[in-house]
Amino acid sequence: MIPPPNRRLRVALVEDQPLFRSMLERTFADMPDLDVVAAVGTVAEARRILQPGVADVVVLDIDLPDGNGIALGVTLRRAQPDLGVLLLSAHDAMDLLLDLPPDVAHGWCYLSKTSGTSEKALLRAVHAAAAGETVLDPALLDRVAPRVGSAVSQLTQRQYEVLRLLAQGFSNAGIAARLEITEKSVQNHVYAVYSTLGIDAEPTRNPRVRATLRLLEETGPSL
Numbered sequence: 001m002i003p004p005p006n007r008r009l010r011v012a013l014v015e016d017q018p019l020f021r022s023m024l025e026r027t028f029a030d031m032p033d034l035d036v037v038a039a040v041g042t043v044a045e046a047r048r049i050l051q052p053g054v055a056d057v058v059v060l061d062i063d064l065p066d067g068n069g070i071a072l073g074v075t076l077r078r079a080q081p082d083l084g085v086l087l088l089s090a091h092d093a094m095d096l097l098l099d100l101p102p103d104v105a106h107g108w109c110y111l112s113k114t115s116g117t118s119e120k121a122l123l124r125a126v127h128a129a130a131a132g133e134t135v136l137d138p139a140l141l142d143r144v145a146p147r148v149g150s151a152v153s154q155l156t157q158r159q160y161e162v163l164r165l166l167a168q169g170f171s172n173a174g175i176a177a178r179l180e181i182t183e184k185s186v187q188n189h190v191y192a193v194y195s196t197l198g199i200d201a202e203p204t205r206n207p208r209v210r211a212t213l214r215l216l217e218e219t220g221p222s223l
Contacts, residue, residue: 014045015039017041037055047072058085060085062091073085084129086125091112106206110137136167136215145219153218162179162193172186172187
């Protein structure tokens with residue numbers, strides 16, 4: 001959930017490694033628009049503390065000592081439908097996003113702990129989760145390629161570049177800056193991507209999320 005203009009984004013951390021949890025706390029505490037409202041290490045603590053309305057985004061380790069972070073995220077999301085979820089994992093498990101129950105599938109992001117994710121990518125994912133969007137780990141996206149015969153494989157090279165940046169949480173302006181093209185060109189490429197993938201561009205159906213999940217579904221390890 002995007003907070004009102006006069007309130008900072010409230011972030012909760014569920015991470016069982018004390019050192020990594022403290023590093024995340026320090027990173028978020030240094031951001032002027034974020035507040036860390038909870039930092040715990042177990043599913044039991046999270047369920048006790050993270051009552052609906054406490055946080056706008058929860059950053060979840062997938063592997064917790066007393067349970068699974070994805071199952072915890074589903075439980076928290078069903079209690080608070082506007083809660084954003086950012087999953088962290090020591091393994092490449094992005095495909096898990098494709099198995100989420102449909103009623104809670106929006107607003108989940110995924111970053112790997114071991115891919116060298118930058119602070120900017122981390123913060124982009126937090127804000128994307130709060131906005132109900134889906135962001136994928138940029139380093140892991142570098143390791144995949146479109147599956148032969150898929151709709152994604154029908155994209156032009158430029159359209160595929162735009163889709164990958166969209167899936168990393170970049171706005172049209174951010175994509176334009178990265179590719180050194182105009183925002184109008186980016187918009188045209190985005191619409192072309194939606195058309196090729198058969199995605200309705202109606203904003204209320206969050207086409208960026210659907211395009212990101214199609215990218216995840218229709219790519220595999222590059223050879």
